[in-house]
Amino acid sequence: MNTFLFELKEGLLISLRAIRANKVRSALTIFGIVIGITAVVLMSTAIKGIDNAFQKGVSSLGSDNLYIDKWEWFNNDTPWWELRNRKNLNLEDFEKYKELAQLPLAAAPTVWSNQTVKHKDHNVESIIIQGTNEEYINTTNLSFDEGRFFNELESSGGRQVAVLGFEVAKNLFPNGNAINQDVKIKGHKFKVVGVLSEQGSWVMGNFNPDKQVFTPIQNVFKYFHSEWFRSVTINIRARNSQMVEATKEEAIGIMRRVRGLKYNEANDFSINQQEGLLNTINETVGVIQIAGLFITGLSLFVGAVGIMNIMFVSVKERTKEIGIRKAIGAKRRTILGQFITESAIICLFGGIVGLIMAVILSMVVNQFLPTSVQVDSVVLAIVISIATGVISGFAPAYTAAKLDPVEALRYE
Amino acid sequence: MNIINIEHIAKIYQVGSEEVHALRDVSLDIHKGEYVAIMGPSGSGKSTLMNILGCLDTPTHGIYNFKSVNVSQMNDNELANIRNKEIGFVFQTFNLLPRSDALHNVELPLIYAGIPSHERKDKAREALEHVGLSDRIHHRPNELSGGQRQRVAIARALVTSPAIILADEPTGNLDTKTGEDIMALFNEIYGLGNTIILVTHEEYIAEHAERIIRIRDGMIENDENVSNRYIPQKNGSSKL
Numbered sequence: 001m002n003t004f005l006f007e008l009k010e011g012l013l014i015s016l017r018a019i020r021a022n023k024v025r026s027a028l029t030i031f032g033i034v035i036g037i038t039a040v041v042l043m044s045t046a047i048k049g050i051d052n053a054f055q056k057g058v059s060s061l062g063s064d065n066l067y068i069d070k071w072e073w074f075n076n077d078t079p080w081w082e083l084r085n086r087k088n089l090n091l092e093d094f095e096k097y098k099e100l101a102q103l104p105l106a107a108a109p110t111v112w113s114n115q116t117v118k119h120k121d122h123n124v125e126s127i128i129i130q131g132t133n134e135e136y137i138n139t140t141n142l143s144f145d146e147g148r149f150f151n152e153l154e155s156s157g158g159r160q161v162a163v164l165g166f167e168v169a170k171n172l173f174p175n176g177n178a179i180n181q182d183v184k185i186k187g188h189k190f191k192v193v194g195v196l197s198e199q200g201s202w203v204m205g206n207f208n209p210d211k212q213v214f215t216p217i218q219n220v221f222k223y224f225h226s227e228w229f230r231s232v233t234i235n236i237r238a239r240n241s242q243m244v245e246a247t248k249e250e251a252i253g254i255m256r257r258v259r260g261l262k263y264n265e266a267n268d269f270s271i272n273q274q275e276g277l278l279n280t281i282n283e284t285v286g287v288i289q290i291a292g293l294f295i296t297g298l299s300l301f302v303g304a305v306g307i308m309n310i311m312f313v314s315v316k317e318r319t320k321e322i323g324i325r326k327a328i329g330a331k332r333r334t335i336l337g338q339f340i341t342e343s344a345i346i347c348l349f350g351g352i353v354g355l356i357m358a359v360i361l362s363m364v365v366n367q368f369l370p371t372s373v374q375v376d377s378v379v380l381a382i383v384i385s386i387a388t389g390v391i392s393g394f395a396p397a398y399t400a401a402k403l404d405p406v407e408a409l410r411y412e
Numbered sequence: 413m414n415i416i417n418i419e420h421i422a423k424i425y426q427v428g429s430e431e432v433h434a435l436r437d438v439s440l441d442i443h444k445g446e447y448v449a450i451m452g453p454s455g456s457g458k459s460t461l462m463n464i465l466g467c468l469d470t471p472t473h474g475i476y477n478f479k480s481v482n483v484s485q486m487n488d489n490e491l492a493n494i495r496n497k498e499i500g501f502v503f504q505t506f507n508l509l510p511r512s513d514a515l516h517n518v519e520l521p522l523i524y525a526g527i528p529s530h531e532r533k534d535k536a537r538e539a540l541e542h543v544g545l546s547d548r549i550h551h552r553p554n555e556l557s558g559g560q561r562q563r564v565a566i567a568r569a570l571v572t573s574p575a576i577i578l579a580d581e582p583t584g585n586l587d588t589k590t591g592e593d594i595m596a597l598f599n600e601i602y603g604l605g606n607t608i609i610l611v612t613h614e615e616y617i618a619e620h621a622e623r624i625i626r627i628r629d630g631m632i633e634n635d636e637n638v639s640n641r642y643i644p645q646k647n648g649s650s651k652l
């Protein structure tokens with residue numbers, strides 16, 4: 001054990017000397033590994049960032065929620081035209097479901113329309129206007145920065161009131177104080193009764209509540225498109241996660257009755273769930289991961305081949321040195337260790353430089369993908385760079401170790 | 413005491429389909445404290461013999477007993493160990509590590525011998541002092557003259573207190589005057605009881621030894637003691 005530590009220490013010192021003696025070559029060698037490690041760290045960081053963002057987006061949907069819809073959101077097997085030919089769901093379907101359903105915590109219809117929302121000379125385009133009723137708020141985890149959701153009276157009376165998503169409010173009322181102000185949508189005035197707090201789930205795109213406006217459902221039908229134009233989605237929240245399956249079963253039963261399906265007819269509606277989205281996202285992230293791994297692996301491999309190449313050249317150039325060392329008593333394993341250590345240290349330097357590059361680059365990436373280099377990426381980078389050095393240094397080191405001392409000494 | 417005993421040593425190199433007999437049937441004994449010159453024309457097999465005696469190479473045939481241990485069939489590691497502890501090499505071309513200073517060059521065999529850092533630095537300094545280079549310990553080979561480089565090499569050979577010192581044409585790359593200094597240094601080392609084997613093709617260098625073994629075409633032609641050995645003048649550069 002002691003001799004092992006001694007040899008390790010002396011090996012390190014000898015390698016450091018050799019690296020210092022061949023600065024330019026060592027620097028060139030490092031280059032390949034710098035790129036490899038930068039790629040590894042950036043890739044693992046980016047993948048983690050993407051995954052986190054997706055998961056956050058999904059969880060904003062709520063895991064206890066069900067969505068009865070004409071469309072199947074994460075459809076794999078039902079042909080598209082079959083979904084299209086389904087009868088739209090309408091408010092009447094919702095009312096009947098509401099009457100019969102025992103299990104849900106809350107249920108609300110929604111229908112959406114894409115509009116521009118204005119206040120004085122401010123306006124925001126492509127905003128999803130969600131028409132719904134007062135129960136909607138109970139199917140979500142949304143909270144308020146100001147004001148409240150519209151109430152039953154406002155909802156059933158079809159009053160022109162609106163609840164603004166965080167970003168909508170920020171853009172229309174940069175100075176705050178949106179409550180009781182008017183916004184104009186397609187020429188119609190709506191009084192703001194509430195502003196939601198920020199959700200920040202950017203992956204949901206325009207379906208992010210931050211970019212939505214909520215208003216009683218009649219308003220959508222009255223001002224934006226006819227009741228028959230777009231199918232209603234019934235948003236349901238189960239009482240708890242254990243109740244999700246039962247609530248779903250009940251919903252299927254009720255909807256089959258409501259839609260008047262015979263026992264041998266297939267459902268002409270779909271019950272959608274966050275789980276479906278989760279699966280799709282996991283698949284997507286999986287593909288990104290494999291692609292990332294492949295690209296990273298490739299750049300590391302190129303770096304490793306470069307190092308092996310340069311180490312071979314180095315061994316060749318230092319044949320005489322190896323001969324001298326052997327003549328004065330260096331054993332095979334000592335020479336082997338020396339060159340492997342040298343290669344590992346060069347790669348470790350490369351890894352550290354790569355890590356620094358990755359941290360700098362990730363600050364740039366951070367502008368559009370919220371992420372940061374984590375400790376495990378740092379450990380990963382260091383382990384990978386040392387391993388690359390050991391693996392790619394082995395063959396050249398072995399060549400050096402088994403050189404014949406007489407031949408090596410004669411080499412000029 | 414008998415340090416070296418070789419019997420019927422042969423070394424055959426295979427060059428293509430041809431066999432080169434570098435040594436044929438060489439037998440000899442060398443005792444502790446001897447100063448032996450191996451003398452012969454270029455290509456006669458001197459270096460081959462020295463490499464075998466120095467355990468850098470193994471003979472094709474024959475037996476080599478080093479300190480009564482048969483080393484002719486030892487493996488690489490065992491030979492490396494003997495080279496490290498028992499043999500000090502001095503080469504014609506010095507063979508120092510070009511990018512390391514004198515101290516590190518001299519210290520190197522002690523590193524491979526597993527001597528702890530401060531102890532081996534002391535020993536290396538001492539050895540450099542003995543060859544008259546205590547003011548040059550942090551100079552690299554390219555900052556030293558040929559004679560000084562050879563002194564570093566001699567210090568490196570001495571630092572492990574080896575059983576024999578093997579010098580292959582140690583003055584071959586030096587001018588006559590510097591060569592004479594080096595020979596004076598060897599004479600002093602010999603005077604301290606060291607065993608020296610000196611390889612040379614020059615008669616006047618060989619005459620520094622007390623015994624000359626002449627070889628030709630890989631065979632010993634003649635082996636006799638020198639009646640009036642040439643004793644070089646010490647000219648003050650060494651402090652031995």
Ligand SMILES: Nc1ncnc2c1ncn2[C@@H]1O[C@H](COP(=O)(O)OP(=O)(O)O)[C@@H](O)[C@H]1O
Nearest residue numbers: 425427432434453454455456457458459460461
């Ligand atoms: N590695 C080798 N391969 C083939 N022939 C060799 C080798 N080493 C030495 N020889 C041959 O062996 C003979 C003796 O060489 P060497 O011992 O170097 O002679 P010296 O040192 O006396 O000049 C020469 O003919 C040389 O060409």
Ligand SMILES: [Mg+2]
Nearest residue numbers: 455458459460
């Ligand atoms: Mg020779």
